[in-house]
Amino acid sequence: MNYRIIAFLASISLPALAQQQPQQSTSHLFPPHFIVQQAEAIGLSEEQHKKIREIVESIQTEAAPVQKKVETANREMNELLASDSPEVEEALEKLDELLDAERMMKRAQLEILIKAQGLLTAEQVGQLRQLKTQLIAQQQKNRQELEQRLQQKIRKVQAGMESLSQPGEIPEKVRQLMEKFGALMKQGMHDEAEATLDRAIQILGGETPADPKPQASFSIPKVKIPDPFAAATPVELQEKIEELRVKDVAWRKIEWKTCLLEGLAASQKENKPIVLWMFIDRPIDDKRC
Amino acid sequence: MANPPSGAEGRIYRHFRETQPAPQGIGVMNSAGKVLTWSLMFEDEDQLTAFFVHTESRFQKFPDNTDPVATERFMRFPAHKLPDVPDDGSHFEIPAAHADGETCPGHLPIPEGALPARVFGRAFGDNGEPASNSRSQDNYIEDRFEIPKSIQLKFLKAAEAGGNFAVPIELGRILASNAYLGHLDVNPLGGDQTGAETLGETIELFATANPESPGLFRISGRTIAAGGPNARGRGNDGRDWEHIVHLEWEGFIETADGEYTRVTLAAHGAEKLRWKVNRPAGDENDLAHLPAGRSLDFIAPVRYGVSAGNK
Numbered sequence: 001m002n003y004r005i006i007a008f009l010a011s012i013s014l015p016a017l018a019q020q021q022p023q024q025s026t027s028h029l030f031p032p033h034f035i036v037q038q039a040e041a042i043g044l045s046e047e048q049h050k051k052i053r054e055i056v057e058s059i060q061t062e063a064a065p066v067q068k069k070v071e072t073a074n075r076e077m078n079e080l081l082a083s084d085s086p087e088v089e090e091a092l093e094k095l096d097e098l099l100d101a102e103r104m105m106k107r108a109q110l111e112i113l114i115k116a117q118g119l120l121t122a123e124q125v126g127q128l129r130q131l132k133t134q135l136i137a138q139q140q141k142n143r144q145e146l147e148q149r150l151q152q153k154i155r156k157v158q159a160g161m162e163s164l165s166q167p168g169e170i171p172e173k174v175r176q177l178m179e180k181f182g183a184l185m186k187q188g189m190h191d192e193a194e195a196t197l198d199r200a201i202q203i204l205g206g207e208t209p210a211d212p213k214p215q216a217s218f219s220i221p222k223v224k225i226p227d228p229f230a231a232a233t234p235v236e237l238q239e240k241i242e243e244l245r246v247k248d249v250a251w252r253k254i255e256w257k258t259c260l261l262e263g264l265a266a267s268q269k270e271n272k273p274i275v276l277w278m279f280i281d282r283p284i285d286d287k288r289c
Numbered sequence: 290m291a292n293p294p295s296g297a298e299g300r301i302y303r304h305f306r307e308t309q310p311a312p313q314g315i316g317v318m319n320s321a322g323k324v325l326t327w328s329l330m331f332e333d334e335d336q337l338t339a340f341f342v343h344t345e346s347r348f349q350k351f352p353d354n355t356d357p358v359a360t361e362r363f364m365r366f367p368a369h370k371l372p373d374v375p376d377d378g379s380h381f382e383i384p385a386a387h388a389d390g391e392t393c394p395g396h397l398p399i400p401e402g403a404l405p406a407r408v409f410g411r412a413f414g415d416n417g418e419p420a421s422n423s424r425s426q427d428n429y430i431e432d433r434f435e436i437p438k439s440i441q442l443k444f445l446k447a448a449e450a451g452g453n454f455a456v457p458i459e460l461g462r463i464l465a466s467n468a469y470l471g472h473l474d475v476n477p478l479g480g481d482q483t484g485a486e487t488l489g490e491t492i493e494l495f496a497t498a499n500p501e502s503p504g505l506f507r508i509s510g511r512t513i514a515a516g517g518p519n520a521r522g523r524g525n526d527g528r529d530w531e532h533i534v535h536l537e538w539e540g541f542i543e544t545a546d547g548e549y550t551r552v553t554l555a556a557h558g559a560e561k562l563r564w565k566v567n568r569p570a571g572d573e574n575d576l577a578h579l580p581a582g583r584s585l586d587f588i589a590p591v592r593y594g595v596s597a598g599n600k
Contacts, residue, residue, distance in 0.1 A: 046572075057364055061310045061329075061371060218488050218515040220535045221561035221588045226413060234505075234541040234553040241555055241594030245409045246423040249431065258395035260298055264383050267320040273348035275341075276316035276324070278305065287397065288432040288473050 029113040030128050032056050035120070038131055042124045055115045063108035066101055073098040146190055153197045160204025174200050258286070294394050297382045302394070304381075308360040308374045313580065317344035321354040322381040328363040331576040340366045354380050365577060402438030404549045406597035407431065408467050412560070412589040420589075427471050427562060427585050434467045436460065436597060441549045444496070444542070448506065453497050456508065461492035464554065465512040468593040469534045471562050471585065477516030477532045484522025488531075489515040494538060504544045508554060511537050530564040536593065543598070551598035561588045 032052050035042075039049060077094045080086050117125065157178070161170060177200040184193035231237035256277070257263045267274045279289045293302035301322040308324050309316075316327040325347045331337045343366075351358040357376035364371060387393050399405055410430045412420045423429035443457040466478040479485035494510035515533040522528055540554030564585040566578070575583055 054364075054369065057329075058369065058371070061364055218531065218533050220513065221533055221559040223559045223588055223590050224415070225537075225559050226417070226557040226590050226592055228537065228539050228557055229555045230539070231555075234543060234551060237540055237553045237555055238596060241409065241553065241596055244411055244419075244555075244592055244594045245431075246411075246429055249429070250424050259387070259393045260301060260395060261384060261386055261393075264320060264322060265385060267318075271320070271352065273325070273344060273352075274318040274320075276305070276318055278309065278316065279313050286431075286433060288426065288430060 032116045042127045048119050052116050059112045066104045069101040156201050310362045324360045326361040328366040330365040330579045403435035404597045407433050408595045410593040456494035456496050458492050461494045465514040475532045477514040485516045486519035506542045508540045533561045535559050554595040556593040560591045
């Protein structure tokens with residue numbers, strides 16, 4: 001075997017699938033989304049559902065400023081360390097700030113977990129433990145099967161390269177695909193990684209694989225569709241479009257101002273409060289929300 | 290607002306951020322720029338009215354900077370209250386208007402050379418009549434977008450060969466990513482920005498030059514856009530949705546001096562939208578679930594109109 005192939009094969013050994021994580025102290029608890037997902041199986045009442053949602057909303061809202069602090073501290077830390085000669089004291093101070101914010105976030109997360117679980121009956125907790133065990137077992141089984149399949153396919157790639165008519169010349173496309181395979185595995189995108197491996201095998205087998213296209217996992221809705229407008233001129237079509245437009249849309253009856261200063265000036269002049277409609281932290285003008 | 294401008298207006302936007310219970314919500318502010326009360330949701334319709342009565346009363350007590358006022362915050366008015374944010378004593382110097390040349394952060398800027406366009410869309414019933422309730426975005430939408438100069442130039446470049454030609458895919462994608470019913474998060478081509486994954490996309494639009502009217506092109510073709518949540522979208526709040534929009538397009542693009550002057554396009558087709566939120570069955574109280582919204586599940590005939598440059 002040519003040394004170039006040996007070097008390349010060494011680099012495409014199967015990247016580790018998700019490793020067994022050390023058991024965390026919070027693994028005895030159930031995330032609220034897991035509880036809600038299993039609502040039917042454990043007979044979660046509407047009242048329990050509602051209270052869980054309130055707990056999550058309330059604590060997440062309280063924690064939102066802390067989350068912002070974590071993001072800001074992280075960004076500032078990155079900027080600081082990216083400089084040519086970061087100041088030690090400044091970096092350590094920023095690290096403390098980041099760790100403090102992260103600690104607060106973890107506290108909030110733990111509070112949610114404990115309070116949400118506290119709403120469940122002992123029987124429901126037992127059912128959830130059983131469901132979680134089954135889920136973990138299924139995940140492990142899936143992981144093992146995937147690992148076996150990937151190992152077989154990597155062996156096929158290796159065999160394909162060894163049988164090349166000009167040993168040492170790894171087709172560029174295969175090299176690119178295998179690099180992509182490694183990257184996808186690292187990102188945990190196992191299905192996409194396996195599809196990439198399949199394409200490499202096809203190329204080495206002398207086939208020309210079609211470019212991957214998204215799986216058509218949807219079907220076009222079947223209803224009686226309206227007739228075309230069939231307008232002969234832009235003016236005629238514009239008239240038909242105007243007919244489509246609702247003339248008295250409820251939200252247009254309110255004379256919203258997008259300029260804060262205009263709103264304040266009107267408030268001062270008319271001695272009236274200002275109603276604020278805020279959408280995801282940004283002025284939206286009159287675009288869809 | 291993620292990046293408030295400098296100056297007095299920016300300080301008021303920062304005050305919003307410091308007092309808001311969440312990035313979205315409804316608030317009432319006094320004439321000095323101090324938020325009196327925020328709420329994200331309301332117990333029911335009566336409590337929405339009660340909220341405005343309550344805040345009007347607070348405004349009468351704290352109309353301006355005379356007395357300090359804490360910001361009240363509610364997750365759900367009035368039962369689910371969060372701690373107040375005390376007044377930090379700051380007074381905002383409020384200019385009467387923006388200075389000449391100053392950009393108002395409340396207005397979305399239009400890039401140079403871009404053509405602003407408006408889109409209207411409606412769902413229709415089996416009887417061929419438009420859905421009567423135009424209050425919900427799943428029945429009726431109005432939106433706006435821009436057609437960038439670069440796309441106009443690409444279109445005109447493609448037109449140089451004469452005859453029929455394929456409309457640049459970027460223009461079709463802009464149309465398909467704005468012509469859909471529902472809220473922002475169900476844009477089938479929204480991509481990572483809205484936590485969406487494209488499940489399928491077909492853009493097949495063609496243009497034919499009109500030999501009798503230089504610069505006028507007739508447009509026809511179809512777009513199919515299908516999307517659902519990506520991993521980030523699902524991880525955000527457990528959302529689950531599917532949106533498929535199939536549209537047949539017709540219309541006109543008018544050009545002069547190397548740019549679009551008028552775009553008049555219409556589409557008809559079918560749309561399927563399923564949006565599932567974790568909400569107890571039978572709970573019709575939308576005001577108590579404003580951020581999550583309500584579950585949607587419909588398949589409907591639809592029509593859209595896109596209009597740009599029309600007087």
